Amino acid sequence: MDAAPLPSSPTSALAVVRAVADLRATVRDWKRQGFSVGMVPTMGALHEGHLTLVREAARHADRVIASNFVNPTQFAAHEDLGKYPRQQEEDARLLAGAGCHLMFAPSVEEMYPDGFATSIAMTGPALGLEGDFRPQMFGGVALVVTKLFNQVQPDVAVFGEKDYQQLLVIRRFVRDLDLPIEIVGAPTQRDGWGLALSSRNAYLGETDLAAARQLNGILAQAAAEAASGRPLPGVEREAYAAILKAGFERVDYVAIRRADDLGVFRNDVVDAPARILTAAWLDKTRLIDNMAV
């Protein structure tokens, strides 16, 4: 079996599995013993945000699997697939410390063998916002997460609210495809300045980091104004300008949308649970963030 034991950690022993067949054998064995299984899909380069998801999964299930796979189908040709940070040994050490039982780290060939010919197209929550600027992304996410869910067959899976639109997309296809998996959303983890933890923060130099750390305050201010009943176009325009003033070079969007389906507010004021979402660029690094209004 292709499961290399890693150096033991104070809190748990972690197996690293690279083949789907070995993954299935382990899960089968766990299920035979009556264990429930939780899953945290990741692309590696793990930080405290991911570890919080692992701990959350452990609250819901007896055994926790984290996948570690930089998924090529969710990147467009011009995006950062090649330079996306990869550090699997360090990831395994972190996962062991967080109480994860197994890291599934397949190769691209294992996930997408020669002749792979299937894609998933989505509408609904996949349209607009990220869907406008990264048209490749949600089809690729739906494809890889569906594959991971079929490979692991977890009882529960945990995703961060940091990728809020992704969370809605995943909830949608899980319902649409009748996958018997509970999807749990976990709050965004932030650093001491309020910057949402992200693997892409590793790209930021000192000046860009200082700018990035203003994003949270700008969103919080806009959220408070929207909640007080101010018309949304003005609030969004001011937030857009404030993000540029903070030092970002480009803003893809700042939008206040319905929290349940990311639909627009027809009357331009918040009259139901809402979310403010943004994506903006510091040099070649694209950051996203969002919060409840």
Ligand code: PAF
């Ligand atoms: O959020 C991510 O890291 C990825 O989009 C996911 C869900 C692991 C799919 O590759």
